[in-house]
Amino acid sequence: MAASLTRISYSSAFTFSASKTSVFSPSLFASSIKVPTFSPLTVQPLCSTFAPHAAHAISFTTHATSTPASVLDTSTKTFHGLCYVVGDNIDTDQIIPAEYLTLVPSNPAEYEKLGSYALIGLPSSYATRFIEPNETKTKYSIVIGGANFGCGSSREHAPVALGAAGAKAVVAESYARIFFRNSVATGEVYPLESEARICEECKTGDVVTIELGESRLINHSTGKEYKLKSIGDAGPVIEAGGIFAYARKTGMIPSQSN
Amino acid sequence: MASSLASPSPTSSFIRNKKDLGFSAFPSTSQIAIQKCKKQVSKKIVSVMAPQQSERKPATTGSVKTGMTMTEKILAKASEKPQLSPGDNVWVNVDILMTHDVCGPGSIGIFKKEFGQNEKVWDREKIVIIPDHYIFTSDERANRNVDILRDFCTEQNIKYFYDIKDLSNFKANPDYKGVCHVALAQEGHCRPGEVLLGTDSHTCTAGAFGQFATGIGNTDAGFVLGTGKLLLKVPPTLRFVMDGEMPPYLLAKDLILQIIGEISVAGATYKAMEFVGTTVESLNMEERMTLCNMVVEAGGKNGVVPADGTTFKYLEGKTSLPYEPVYSDAQASYLSEYRFDISKLEPLVAKPHSPDNRALARECKDVKIDRVYIGSCTGGKTEDFLAAAKVFLASGKKVKVPTFLVPATQKVWLDLYTLPVPGSGGKTCSQIFEEAGCDTPASPSCGACLGGPKDTYARMNEPKVCVSTTNRNFPGRMGHKEGQIYLASPYTAAASALTGYVTDPREFLQ
Numbered sequence: 199m200a201a202s203l204t205r206i207s208y209s210s211a212f213t214f215s216a217s218k219t220s221v222f223s224p225s226l227f228a229s230s231i232k233v234p235t236f237s238p239l240t241v242q243p244l245c246s247t248f249a250p251h252a253a254h255a256i257s258f259t260t261h262a263t264s265t266p267a268s269v270l271d272t273s274t275k276t277f278h279g280l281c282y283v284v285g286d287n288i289d290t291d292q293i294i295p296a297e298y299l300t301l302v303p304s305n306p307a308e309y310e311k312l313g314s315y316a317l318i319g320l321p322s323s324y325a326t327r328f329i330e331p332n333e334t335k336t337k338y339s340i341v342i343g344g345a346n347f348g349c350g351s352s353r354e355h356a357p358v359a360l361g362a363a364g365a366k367a368v369v370a371e372s373y374a375r376i377f378f379r380n381s382v383a384t385g386e387v388y389p390l391e392s393e394a395r396i397c398e399e400c401k402t403g404d405v406v407t408i409e410l411g412e413s414r415l416i417n418h419s420t421g422k423e424y425k426l427k428s429i430g431d432a433g434p435v436i437e438a439g440g441i442f443a444y445a446r447k448t449g450m451i452p453s454q455s456n
Numbered sequence: 457m458a459s460s461l462a463s464p465s466p467t468s469s470f471i472r473n474k475k476d477l478g479f480s481a482f483p484s485t486s487q488i489a490i491q492k493c494k495k496q497v498s499k500k501i502v503s504v505m506a507p508q509q510s511e512r513k514p515a516t517t518g519s520v521k522t523g524m525t526m527t528e529k530i531l532a533k534a535s536e537k538p539q540l541s542p543g544d545n546v547w548v549n550v551d552i553l554m555t556h557d558v559c560g561p562g563s564i565g566i567f568k569k570e571f572g573q574n575e576k577v578w579d580r581e582k583i584v585i586i587p588d589h590y591i592f593t594s595d596e597r598a599n600r601n602v603d604i605l606r607d608f609c610t611e612q613n614i615k616y617f618y619d620i621k622d623l624s625n626f627k628a629n630p631d632y633k634g635v636c637h638v639a640l641a642q643e644g645h646c647r648p649g650e651v652l653l654g655t656d657s658h659t660c661t662a663g664a665f666g667q668f669a670t671g672i673g674n675t676d677a678g679f680v681l682g683t684g685k686l687l688l689k690v691p692p693t694l695r696f697v698m699d700g701e702m703p704p705y706l707l708a709k710d711l712i713l714q715i716i717g718e719i720s721v722a723g724a725t726y727k728a729m730e731f732v733g734t735t736v737e738s739l740n741m742e743e744r745m746t747l748c749n750m751v752v753e754a755g756g757k758n759g760v761v762p763a764d765g766t767t768f769k770y771l772e773g774k775t776s777l778p779y780e781p782v783y784s785d786a787q788a789s790y791l792s793e794y795r796f797d798i799s800k801l802e803p804l805v806a807k808p809h810s811p812d813n814r815a816l817a818r819e820c821k822d823v824k825i826d827r828v829y830i831g832s833c834t835g836g837k838t839e840d841f842l843a844a845a846k847v848f849l850a851s852g853k854k855v856k857v858p859t860f861l862v863p864a865t866q867k868v869w870l871d872l873y874t875l876p877v878p879g880s881g882g883k884t885c886s887q888i889f890e891e892a893g894c895d896t897p898a899s900p901s902c903g904a905c906l907g908g909p910k911d912t913y914a915r916m917n918e919p920k921v922c923v924s925t926t927n928r929n930f931p932g933r934m935g936h937k938e939g940q941i942y943l944a945s946p947y948t949a950a951a952s953a954l955t956g957y958v959t960d961p962r963e964f965l966q
Contacts, residue, residue: 287721287810289930296906297935299558300590300597302604303674304565319932346722349755350930351906352657354562354673374755375726376657380673440675442570454570 275410275437277366277388279339281417282328283402284320288343289350290377292319294359296351303358303384310334312355313362317341326402328363335364340406343370344397347389348377354384361386367408369415369426371395382432385440390415391427399424523787525693527728527760530668530782534651542692542791550582551650551667553680556636557587559655559673561604566678577612578684584616584645585609586636589902592623595909599623616645626866626899634865634900637661637833641745642867644774648763648781653680657752658833658927664744665771666763666781671752691757692791693728693784694719698735700799705965707843708743709835709925709945711735712750713804714796717814725755727791730784735798736761741770742839749834750927753811803960805923806943809931817948820958826920828855828953829934830946831862831898832905835925838871840946845877845885847950848892851964856956859894860914862903869900894953907935923952 298315301308316336317328329336341360347370348356357380360368367388368381381389390408392415400406404419410433413426429436438444445451524532528540535546555563567577577583585605590598602620609617618639620632633639637658640646648666652659655677662669672686680686696715716723729751736744744761751759763781771779803817830836830844841863848855863869872885880888886897895914904914905926912935916922919938926934929941944952947961954964 289928291906291928291930291933295932296908297910300595300601300909302561302565302601304562304569319937321931321937346725346755349721350657350752350928352655352659352671352673353559354655354675372722372725374722375757376671376673376752380675383673383675441679442566442675 275433277340277408277410279366279406280337281340281342281400281402281404281406282317282326282336282338282365283342283397283400283404284317284324284344284347285397286344286371287346287349288320289374290348290353290356291350292321293317293348293356294353295319298359299353299355301355303355309358309362312359313364316359316363316365337364338402339364339366340408341365341368341370341387342392342397342400342406343368344395345371347371347373348381349374352376352380354380357381357384357386357389369396369408371397382435383441385436385438385443388429388433388436390429393425393427396424523785523789525695525728525730525788525790526666526762526782526784527668527693527730527758528690528788529784530649530651531688531690533649533780533782534668540690542690542789544690545687546690547685548651548688550653550680550684550686551647552582552584552640552645552652553677553684554584554586554636554640554645554652554654554656554659555677556585556589556654556656557591557598557601557605558589559677560585560587560608561601562674563655563677563681564604564608566675567681570678571682575682577614577681580613581615582684583612583614583681584618584636584640584643585614586618586633586639587620588634588636588639589906590908590912591620591901592626592899592913593909593911595911598909616643618643626869632866632900634863634868635833635836635902637745637749638837638864638868641665641741641770642774642865644771647771647775647777647779648767649779653677653686658749660751660756660759661745661749661833663748663751663759664741664761665767666761666783668758668760669748670758689726691726691728693730693788694724694756695730695732695790695793697793697795698731698733698798699795700735700797702735702738702798703801705803705947705960705962706798706801707840707945707947708739708746709750709943710801710804710948711796711798712747712753713806713811713814713943713945714801715794716750716754716806716812717804718794719754719812721753721810721812722755723812724751724757727756729754729756729759730790731759731761733796735796737764737766739766740839741766742837745837746834746840750811753927803945803948803962805948805958806929808929808940808942811928811943813929816960817944817951817958818960818962820942821960823942823958824921825857825923825942825952825956825958827857827914827916827922828859828949829862829904829914829922829924829926830860830949831864831903831914832924832926833864833902834905834927835946835949836862836864836868836900836903838868838875840925841868841872841885841889842875842877843946844950845880845888847947847954847961847964848888848894849877849880849883851892851951851954853954854891854893855953857953859889859892859950859953860904861889861894861897862905862914863897863900865900869897872897892954904934906933923949923958925949 314334369390407416415424435444532540534548618633620629622628646662646665650667652669657671659671748759807813916935916939921940923942951959951961
């Protein structure tokens with residue numbers, strides 16, 4: 199424990215926030231972080247923190263990202279696929295009902311099983327289901343929602359279920375705090391915010407593309423384009439596969455030898 | 457819903473939203489103030505030709521210090537900083553980390569994967585592990601999850617593990633408590649001025665003790681298990697001033713339903729909710745816990761009530777650790793302030809399927825119900841059952857629908873069988889409940905508040921209409937997707953049980 203702690207450098211840490219008032223500037227952030235009780239605090243060279251080439255030696259340990267190995271550079275990242283559209287206040291009980299919380303996300307077999315139940319709690323008014331009967335994965339790689347997506351419980355099973363089902367990103371007007379943070383911490387899905395209320399204008403099954411670098415969502419079925427809010431410093435954390443993977447990749451904590 | 461989010465227009469006459477007092481650019485406000493102070497110091501030096509002296513940090517001088525809210529102060533102390541402003545990201549030292557059987561195994565899995573199979577937790581005395589969610593079930597995976605907790609606690613020599621081994625009789629398990637948020641308070645783990653994190657969204661309940669408490673996910677909890685720290689963003693504070701004498705037919709549940717109805721289920725997202733005023737001061741600790749418990753239903757990061765004599769008295773004999781209460785400065789900045797005259801409030805419910813779907817209980821008197829549920833971290837405390845018993849006692853009648861009682865903890869259960877209900881001539885809650893025809897109080901746990909495994913006691917396995925003292929009425933929350941949940945106070949729940957309709961408790965309490 200102590201050994202691993204001493205090599206954590208906190209001056210380049212990640213921030214999570216969906217708030218409009220967030221502080222994402224790395225320099226501002228660095229000045230506010232001091233961890234006096236961690237000693238000795240050996241600061242690793244940080245020049246490589248945001249360099250695209252820094253991570254080639256790191257192996258992915260999480261299930262979420264199916265990304266190419268050129269990490270830490272989100273500017274060219276795109277997601278393309280079918281979208282699944284839901285409304286406002288989609289709470290975590292609808293994303294993954296409590297009866298499935300006996301599944302432990304850190305257990306690989308149970309991780310897969312969680313995915314097969316993603317969004318199963320949506321009312322029957324959702325005639326088209328996120329995951330079809332007898333399937334374990336979704337054919338919709340992008341979920342589009344309204345305001346306050348992921349409200350309710352702190353269950354990390356929620357972003358995990360979406361990621362395990364095969365979703366890459368959620369695009370919503372706004373998020374509940376814990377869901378947003380859990381999405382970033384696990385790297386399971388990109389919780390992207392739209393500037394407009396696009397859940398009214400997109401239909402389940404529309405073909406969409408998200409261009410992260412351009413902060414843009416294109417609905418090919420309707421021909422419309424929408425501006426997204428920048429994911430900011432949370433982007434590289436999700437791309438790496440969560441906070442631990444990101445911290446290893448950037449040298450904040452040592453790579454695992456085992 | 458959308459319209460209420462976009463324009464939270466006050467629907468009731470007794471609220472005055474003093475948004476003008478807030479600071480729209482809160483993150484920069486205090487920085488500007490600090491800059492000003494520095495300038496003043498240097499000017500002074502020039503004018504008197506004093507020798508050069510080292511610059512005084514603003515926070516070292518009481519007179520120029522920028523005011524902080526109690527949430528900001530707690531986080532400042534925990535991050536060892538003299539001054540914090542909303543929006544600051546800081547590494548916070550955690551005083552207590554709580555986890556339970558639903559999120560504990562996953563958090564432990566992450567801890568082991570990331571820190572190593574043989575690593576030790578950061579502090580075996582600061583981790584509290586409370587099995588409470590899926591206990592009295594034959595679900596093998598649920599049972600296994602409690603075993604995972606036990607193995608981990610043994611391996612790590614965790615000091616506070618409230619274990620249960622004999623599922624057939626909870627009373628045979630002296631260590632077993634029940635619902636984590638209530639057990640944390642009863643066992644003395646909630647202390648003013650501290651930081652308490654838990655892998656459960658209702659961890660915010662502990663804010664009732666004047667501490668910072670919020671829910672986190674498994675990955676963050678895995679990080680805390682290894683380091684005792686977490687990166688947190690300092691939230692801006694919404695201040696709720698509740699004044700006026702609490703009418704005898706209201707409970708804290710009505711107050712928080714009023715607030716959530718006012719600001720919506722996303723009205724406090726990322727924000728702290730501070731509760732003050734003469735009404736709040738008059739509430740006992742369990743009622744304050746109800747108030748803070750549901751801040752997450754408004755999206756809040758934490759809820760907080762200043763510690764006072766009521767707090768200190770509750771803590772007597774519960775904790776031997778020293779604690780240091782903190783209080784908001786008079787000049788602290790709030791994002792906005794809401795004022796309520798509680799003496800004019802009426803009993804409320806939240807209609808399906810959202811906690812902000814507020815209505816007066818009397819407006820719903822034609823809603824026929826199938827059952828009543830009294831339990832959970834929100835409404836399953838001793839005071840909640842005493843309140844329900846008071847209504848049954850006052851009516852002298854029998855319930856018309858099945859009425860399920862799930863005490864939050866073993867202590868609450870014991871109270872139901874031992875504490876005399878005031879004005880009853882020495883009867884206990886359990887006697888009054890039996891006379892009213894309620895179900896026998898069940899084994900303490902989270903029960904059917906969140907549905908859970910199919911064999912969970914009182915789970916809504918059919919599309920029923922339920923009046924419940926719990927915290928959420930989302931679709932499927934108590935089991936069945938088409939089930940309808942009316943959230944209400946224990947008074948309103950008991951009154952509704954007596955009539956079979958959603959009922960204003962004033963029909964029985966006069």
